[in-house]
Amino acid sequence: MQLDLPVHAAALPAPGDRTQFQTFERVFDRMIDIPAAILVVLEILVLLSGVVSRYVLHQPLVWSDELATILFLWLAMLGTVIAFRRGEHMRMTAFVGMASPRGRAFMDTLAIVAGLVFVGLLLEPAFEFASEESWVHTPALNLANTWRAAALPVGFALMLVTAVLRLMRESDWRMTGAALALGAAVAAVLALLSPVLTAMGNFNLLVFFLLGVGSLVFAGVPIAFAFGLSTYAYLMTTTHAPAMVVVGRMDEGMGHLILLAVPLFIFLGLLIEMTGMARAMVGFLASLLGHVRGGLHYVLIGAMYLVSGISGSKAADMAAVAPVLFPEMKARGAKEGDLVALLSATGAQTETIPPSIVLITIGSVTGVSITALFTGGLLPGFVLGATLCALVWWRYRGEDLAHVAWPGWRAILRALMVAVPALALPFVIRVAVVEGVATATEVSTIGIVYAVLAGLLIYRQFDWRRLLPMLVTTATLSGAILLIIGAATAMAWALTQSGFSQALAAAMKDLPGGALGFLVVSALAFIVLGSVLEGIPAIVLFGPLLFPIARAVGVHEVHYAMVVILAMGIGLFAPPFGVGYYAACAISRINPDVGMRPIVGYMAALMIGLAAIILVPWFSIGFL
Template sequence: MAALVLFGSFFLLLALRIPVAFALGLASLPVLLFEPRLSPSVLFNEMFKAYNSFILLAVPFFLLTANLMNGGGITDRLMRLSRALVGHFPGGLAQINVILSVFFAGISGSSTADAASQGKLFIEAQVKEGYDLSFSIAITAVSAVLAVIIPPSILMVVWGGVISTSIGAMYLAGIVPGLLIGLAQMATVHAYAKKRNYPVYPRANLTEIYKAALVSIPAMMTPVIIVGGILLGLFTATESAAVAVLYAAVLSMLFYREMSWKSFMTAIVDTGKLSAVALFCVGTASVFGWLLAYYQIPKALLANVTDWGLGVIGVGLLIAGAFLVVGCFLDAIPAIIIVGTTLQPLAESVGMHPVHFAIVGIVSLAFGLITPPYGMCLMISCAVAKVPLSFAIKDTMIMLIPMLVVLLAIIVFPDIVLFLPRIFSPEMIK
């Protein structure tokens, strides 16, 4: 009955177009009101416990890093390097779009921030050069999801805080899957460009590549500082995010000198708004998840599944399927808190490594950022282009196919995920 009230109220509120964060909190209220052993004060207590987390401080820090990088001319320098490296490939500007997303993913950790900045940079520019508008929207949206897979990732921070998995190990584990998905996207662009005869840029010479790399090296040191600092034990994930903010501020204001004090304050205000949205979701989802645990709903849901005799691959496919479906309707952060904690015992029961479980879950949730009806990155890209969501659905779905192949490979071959942590930080994955 509790499950029926919780999920029934939640989906009803979603159907009424109530924002997800409010729907999770409001769906929890009827149970708290009518259960004699509970009271509405649980809502506030559990939300406060969720916010009282040192790890979650990393979320606003990474968002601020991304905003400082965008406002400080760092994105422009990374775009120059991307053009020098892949501009001569078929579909040159779209290839630059993907490569810039790879670079930006190593800085921001936020796919929505990436989609917004890339959309403004690329969609109109690609159309002017002869690319189809639907293709331009689709490649901008799908490449933006790399930001939650390639470290530093806000989803990895939340996962580590909620499911107690080593964030440093997840950072290392996300590198290869993220690069493989980036390569899959570049191959898709290549196929489109050959079929539709999209334009290319002249090949850059070694001097141009050297100059572009030279001005970009300071910006590309950001992920090295973040991940390297954690692995060397110099600071925690949260402290690394604070260091990234200081580094981005120094680069933008003192080194490149392209950010004014006014722009700096604007970046802080924008970060506050984005952080409030993300962390409010964390609070209400934590209450919803607490009620699921209180009534042992996950145990009841998984009671029969554990009797199916699935191995690691079977459970991996089940986990990916669950996150792929949930991601279509729910933001990634509440999905981690609710679905991730529900599926964790199942993953443990078949001996699935916690880091492997985390990466399968996060990569699967990344698809939810581009699949309707939620599809936040696709929504942002369509909003930038001023077209309805349905306009770019066909091209978006085509681009998801090679990405799904990479997801399947990650499930079947866990070493794709685990070999970097085993080499550089074996103590983190014991």
């Protein structure tokens, strides 16, 4: 959860210049927001054109994927700039929140300075990388790859300007100077200790990737910058690799074709909330189950299961469901703590529901079939939902619902008729991918067209004024996710080149208990990683290392994917460190403290469900 950064009067320009400063900021922001929004629209149009040409006109556009990938990297980099400006890059703020006001202000300043240093260090290597890419040409369009790679130096330069503007607006010169001095001191110490660190062999990985990354993450530095700075420091201090390697690995991680689905599914999630489709689904479930004990809690579980199949974004899922259900649940006597605890638990439960962004990410970095992951993800989410329902039944078996009347079959059928177009969307998406009609990326464009038509023609709810903010939000969240993937890819490459992956593989293969022992240890590890690093960084960083080991010990790769994703989800939504829990509290506008006790039971139910998934591989691979 992001905390608001304090604004210090000393940071702002003098009153006479303040208006000019604010005008410059507004113009600068629009210069980034509008192109980012246009790029989202262009991505949708290019990919949709490819789908129509292939499946309707039977004349594939051979250049559509190339153009989409060029636009995609520009979209990702502009999105990272907007996320940096808004302070929305993922960071762990548990310890930041515990600090004194002045300590919190310093750590917030440090987070901005870390971003400034990161992009400052990589700016020149990024220009060099873009120049080197001029020798590579795309096969269909015959364009120099510089057109695509130039997004990196341009994005870094814009982030540098953004960092300066944020420091002028949100910090004062003393804290900025202290943060810069701290960074310079750390760099000087690493330079002096370079011979010692090099002589340590692979033990120096503990210094850079355990102590270094851990210190930065716990200090509230955005995770992407923590990964990138540690990787840069490791390569510059202990190897002879050029800095351009970091940029190249980031480009590789951020530019994967499969990841094109990320912004499209984020935008689709925002669309279903805006068009009223989510409200229609929740309304039908509420009419069906609202009169039974704990009924609206079952509705919450079911609604999250359905909505997760559409949006692919956990924040969008919770934002679509909670505002619809929580007022009525509170009116029936449900406690706020229980509501936010169950919302968090359902966030963890539905991590494997396609088209989850985590599924797409894990497929992109491990080579596992996206279709197989989409097929295998449905039943594990249902199993965890069943364990949550069992706990809801136990907790609310004595609930008094004498004042709640059954709406009758006519009202239920009427709600069903209203909800049918919305209920059909997740099934259209899944069938299209599973049956091979379209890829995960292509089917997202089909879903967007479907949602737009449903909003305009069926639900008559389409607020054109919200479209630009939704497109900018899509670019922002996409940029925040993709920068983490890029930085984690560079870090994973450094770990692999060091020989760490071979040592890890050997250690994991020798675990007692064979395949079962490997699964249990992996689950426990990803619960911890999910709470500290969040899901996508943990998957990108350790997925390529652990999936080959899983195959070597006889674990099906789809089964292993389900186990680690669910374990990671439990860590992500489990307090006190799980950032997903605080996101649920922010969306619900409920104090995190009141949910701490109720969530223990829900997390226990999820652990029971995870144990069932580990012990019964059929839940993950039975329908492959």
